[in-house]
Amino acid sequence: MTLNLAVAADLSHPPVDVTAVLDHLAQHADTTAATSIGYPGATDLDHTAVMARLGNRLWNNIGDPHDTGGVAHTRILEQAVIAWIADLLGMPTHDRWGYVTTGGTEGNLSALHTAYRRWPTARIYYSTAAHYSIPKIIDMLGAYKAVVDAGPDGEMDYEHLAAQLRRRRRWPAIVVATAGTTMTEAVDDTTRIRTILTEYDMAGHLHVDAALVGIPLALDGRLRLDDTSGIGSIAISGHKFLGTPTPCGVVLIRDSARKPSIRIAYTGTADTTVTGSRCGLAAALLWHAIATHGREGHRWRAAEARRLAGYAVDQIRATGWPAWRHQHAFTVVLPTPPEPVRTKWLLATHDRTSHIVCMPGITKGQIDALAADITAATRTPIPHPRSPIDEGTP
Numbered sequence: 448m449t450l451n452l453a454v455a456a457d458l459s460h461p462p463v464d465v466t467a468v469l470d471h472l473a474q475h476a477d478t479t480a481a482t483s484i485g486y487p488g489a490t491d492l493d494h495t496a497v498m499a500r501l502g503n504r505l506w507n508n509i510g511d512p513h514d515t516g517g518v519a520h521t522r523i524l525e526q527a528v529i530a531w532i533a534d535l536l537g538m539p540t541h542d543r544w545g546y547v548t549t550g551g552t553e554g555n556l557s558a559l560h561t562a563y564r565r566w567p568t569a570r571i572y573y574s575t576a577a578h579y580s581i582p583k584i585i586d587m588l589g590a591y592k593a594v595v596d597a598g599p600d601g602e603m604d605y606e607h608l609a610a611q612l613r614r615r616r617r618w619p620a621i622v623v624a625t626a627g628t629t630m631t632e633a634v635d636d637t638t639r640i641r642t643i644l645t646e647y648d649m650a651g652h653l654h655v656d657a658a659l660v661g662i663p664l665a666l667d668g669r670l671r672l673d674d675t676s677g678i679g680s681i682a683i684s685g686h687k688f689l690g691t692p693t694p695c696g697v698v699l700i701r702d703s704a705r706k707p708s709i710r711i712a713y714t715g716t717a718d719t720t721v722t723g724s725r726c727g728l729a730a731a732l733l734w735h736a737i738a739t740h741g742r743e744g745h746r747w748r749a750a751e752a753r754r755l756a757g758y759a760v761d762q763i764r765a766t767g768w769p770a771w772r773h774q775h776a777f778t779v780v781l782p783t784p785p786e787p788v789r790t791k792w793l794l795a796t797h798d799r800t801s802h803i804v805c806m807p808g809i810t811k812g813q814i815d816a817l818a819a820d821i822t823a824a825t826r827t828p829i830p831h832p833r834s835p836i837d838e839g840t841p
């Protein structure tokens with residue numbers, strides 16, 4: 448007999464069959480895992496050691512992870528994670544600060560809050576392909592926003608950015624670039640953005656939202672936060688490329704972009720983080736994922752996943768259905784296939800375009816099965832506009 452989860456979990460009618468509810472959740476997750484390829488979470492890393500040893504206690508890193516006071520159970524591991532990612536990005540050791548967040552959204556909030564404290568009259572620029580957290584955060588800050596067009600492939604339209612900046616030249620600019628847009632994994636060109644800001648002699652801050660691909664691009668040397676980059680901050684999700692079993696992330700901000708924060712007497716630390724209590728288990732999971740694979744291991748994981756994304760483009764195109772990807776992307780973009788295919792494979796969809804994200808852990812078998820389903824659902828190929836990117840084989 449199938450369990451009605453809503454009824455079984457209803458706490459207003461005890462006794463609740465706790466075991467049945469937990470079993471149901473675990474079984475459902477196991478059953479849908481094979482067709483969950485629309486949202487980016489790596490599944491190839493084994494986090495059992497951390498969950499088994501630490502999963503049954505409270506690990507709370509309260510306040511600033513670089514402080515020495517207060518309660519911070521896995522602070523040493525958090526500092527090691529921050530240092531590893533900052534080193535990977537080439538951030539100067541004398542000009543870096545960061546912490547483990549609840550995810551990419553908190554990273555964006557922390558970075559934009561920091562930038563706006565420093566430039567309180569700034570206008571905040573972001574593209575139409577930016578993550579939905581960006582306009583929400585700007586509203587939370589009470590700042591003025593300026594929306595910049597993105598091209599059909601998801602990359603920022605730099606001419607339009609220049610035009611938007613020109614109209615607001617008298618105010619400082621906080622510009623949000625995206626490295627790996629949510630739908631197409633486009634990477635905005637921060638060198639071009641910085642050149643435009645210099646051309647208009649505009650003060651301000653350049654933030655990079657790199658939730659999905661911050662670590663892979665840094666491993667390739669394609670994303671740098673060194674002194675010449677002009678980038679002031681970056682937000683990265685931890686549960687995406689590093690596949691932690693709890694949502695988390697990392698924010699890194701140049702120390703020189705920050706203003707002093709007040710000290711809280713009873714926590715014994717500076718109030719620099721968005722939340723006070725913070726998940727020390729997340730820091731341990733990130734540390735473990737890094738410690739057990741190192742730079743080379745993670746480079747290999749990224750290369751294999753991109754190879755699979757290239758394979759997916761070829762296999763989907765071979766069915767007669769269009770598909771494309773940016774050159775180094777995990778994300779494969781396709782016109783939304785017929786409904787049974789879309790729902791079975793949990794394809795993320797926006798404006799009749801869908802994507803799959805070939806994160807580490809996805810197999811050729813899954814791609815072959817998806818292609819077979821597309822073939823079965825589309826006896827005659829549906830004509831569709833050419834893809835915005837003329838992509839060759841990977």
Ligand SMILES: Cc1ncc(COP(=O)(O)O)c(C=O)c1O
Pocket residue numbers: 549550551552553577578580625627628629656657658659684685694695696
């Ligand atoms: C570009 C981008 N930024 C931010 C986020 C938000 O990250 P999180 O879900 O970790 O809060 C996402 C999530 O998909 C994203 O794609």
